[in-house]
Amino acid sequence: MGTIAAIRGHHVGFAPATALGNAAGFIRRRDFLLLEIEADDGTIGWGEVGASPWAAAALIRHGFARQVIGQPAAAHGRIFEALLAQRGYDQRGVSMMAISAIDMALHDVAARRQGVSVAxxxxxxxxxxxxxxxxxxxxxxxxxxxxxxxxxxxxxxxxxxxxxxxxxxxxxxxxxxxxxxxxxxxxxxxxxxxxxxxxxxxxxxxxxxxxxxxxxxxxxxxxxxxxxxxxxxxxxxxxxxxxxxxxxxxxxxxxxxxxxxxxxxxxxxxxxxxxxxxxxxxxxxxxxxxxxxxxxxxxxxxxxxxxxxxxxxxxxxxxxxxxxxxxxxxxxxxxxxxxxxxxxxxxxxxxxxxLPEGPGAGFDLRAEQLSPWLVESWSVAA
Missing domain, CATH: 3.20.20.120 (Enolase-like C-terminal domain)
Structure with missing residues (x-):
């Protein structure tokens, strides 16, 4: 059946060539957490946090990862419910962003293992x-x-x-x-x-x-x-x-x-x-x-x-x-x-x-391709 073996986080970012202006101000730096989840057969899935990447990473590394690693690779629905139950007082903020990245990556893993798109x-x-x-x-x-x-x-x-x-x-x-x-x-x-x-x-x-x-x-x-x-x-x-x-x-x-x-x-x-x-x-x-x-x-x-x-x-x-x-x-x-x-x-x-024809979310990304924008990486394994 296959289980989740590891979660890896990649903090990436860049400075736009021209600051991006809107009514709230100017964006001079864009940072993201790209979450890589791997099943025990080597299948990789990807998720993302854009709004609060460092805070979401801390929640995943020191809390949510325990609810994911060792679980069946196809159990994204059950894992989603388990993570919702762990939010505590943070019902609407960083916890949901961390859960979002995990859910995205788990769907990507499950679909790739079946050779079908997430859709x-x-x-x-x-x-x-x-x-x-x-x-x-x-x-x-x-x-x-x-x-x-x-x-x-x-x-x-x-x-x-x-x-x-x-x-x-x-x-x-x-x-x-x-x-x-x-x-x-x-x-x-x-x-x-x-x-x-x-x-x-x-x-x-x-x-x-x-x-x-x-x-x-x-x-x-x-x-x-x-x-x-x-x-x-x-x-x-x-x-x-x-x-x-x-x-x-x-x-x-x-x-x-x-x-x-x-x-x-x-x-x-x-x-x-x-x-x-x-x-x-x-x-x-x-x-x-x-x-x-x-x-x-x-x-x-x-x-x-x-x-x-x-x-x-x-x-x-x-x-x-x-x-x-x-x-x-x-x-x-x-x-x-x-x-x-x-x-x-x-x-x-x-x-x-x-819509791409490939499995999962339809793109083929390897962690090493992130190196030009990489700030820090971390890993949690069984």
């Missing part, structure tokens, strides 16, 4: 390709944060993207002008969304939304911090644009509370935060009860990207106002070498990403 392991893909959107451009430092947008947008269009999500939040007037300029640039057939990255107050987000409405946006993302549920409700009641959110939420209860506001039109769980494939499936079921579209948020390495592609292939379609039905798949276009180390994300003629 097949979880019941079968509903589609073999998913519409992709460019997650960018990002704001620049200086007096005109949107100065680079026209150049970047042209590059995304040449690459084949049919949907684009720039960052916003410089101020209502600037946001409105930026959105209308982008609509003129891309024409009527490219989907546009904007992301505030939790960096403005609810009222500022609402003021920007009202001025951006003529651009025909699909959604505004995270118009305020996720804890401000009254703010979400206030924006939704008066905004002409739908709201997306959920990437920062770790527990099913947190998603329930968000949905109860009636504020969100698109729900975006991140597999590296909400509990991996198992947690995503629970959130998707909750969204189905509310008849809301759900799609993975992903802004990390190739590990979470490929896991999110598998999850998107398992997600039922919903019409959300775009030419193509949801779910969409977020694609980091900021120049992320940990996403593209095995090659650029390929788009087909329709701006879609095809």
């Amino acid at each position: 097949a392991l979880r019941g079968g893909a509903l589609r073999n390709r998913v519409p992709a959107y460019a997650s960018g451009p990002f704001m620049l430092e200086g007096p005109d944060p949107y100065a680079g947008f026209p150049r970047d947008i042209d590059a995304y269009l040449r690459r084949g993207f049919r949907a684009i999500k720039p960052r916003a939040g410089a101020g209502p007037a600037a946001d409105g002008a930026m959105a209308e300029a982008l609509r003129r640039q891309v024409g009527p057939d490219v989907a546009l969304m904007v992301d505030f990255n939790r960096g403005v107050t609810a009222r500022a987000g609402l003021a920007s939304a009202q001025l951006m409405a003529p651009a025909g946006l699909l959604w505004i993302e995270e118009p305020t911090v996720p804890e401000d549920l009254p703010g979400y409700r206030m924006v939704a009641q008066t905004s002409p644009i739908g709201i997306a959110g959920g990437e920062a939420l770790g527990s099913l209860a947190a998603f329930r509370e968000l949905l109860e506001t009636g504020a969100v039109s698109v729900v975006q769980p991140d597999l590296s935060v909400c509990g991996g494939y198992s947690g995503y499936a629970r959130v998707a079921a909750l969204c189905a009860a509310w008849d809301l579209p759900v799609m993975p948020h992903v802004f990390g390495t190739l590990v979470n990207f490929h896991a999110s592609l598998q999850a998107a292939a398992l997600t039922p379609s919903r019409r959300g106002g775009a030419a193509m039905p949801y779910p969409f798949l977020e694609c980091d276009v900021s120049g992320n070498p940990l996403l593209t180390m095995l090659g650029e994300v390929p788009l087909d003629a329709d701006g879609m990403v095809r």
